[in-house]
Amino acid sequence: MSTYSELDWFKSSYSGSEGDDCVEVAHAPGAVHVRDSKETDGPRFAVSPSAWSEFLTYTAG
Numbered sequence: 001m002s003t004y005s006e007l008d009w010f011k012s013s014y015s016g017s018e019g020d021d022c023v024e025v026a027h028a029p030g031a032v033h034v035r036d037s038k039e040t041d042g043p044r045f046a047v048s049p050s051a052w053s054e055f056l057t058y059t060a061g
Contacts, residue, residue, distance in 0.1 A: 007033055009040075 007026035022037035032052040035044035047055070 009033075009035070009037075011037060 007028060009024040009026045011022055011024055024035050024037045024040075026033040027049075028046075030048065031046040032049055033044055033046045036042060
C-alpha cells in the first residue's frame, strides 16, 4: 500500500475556480485518495475507484 507522501496528488477539476475551495485527488491501486489542498497534512480519506466514479456521476447530475 502507498504511503500518503508517495501519492501523486493533483487538484481536482471539480474544485472551485477561485482557488479557495481546492480538493486534491490521488489515484492508487484499489483506492482514490482525497484531501483539502489547504491542509495537506490534515485529514484525508480514501474510497474505492467505483465509489469515486459513482460520486462523480452523482455530482455531475
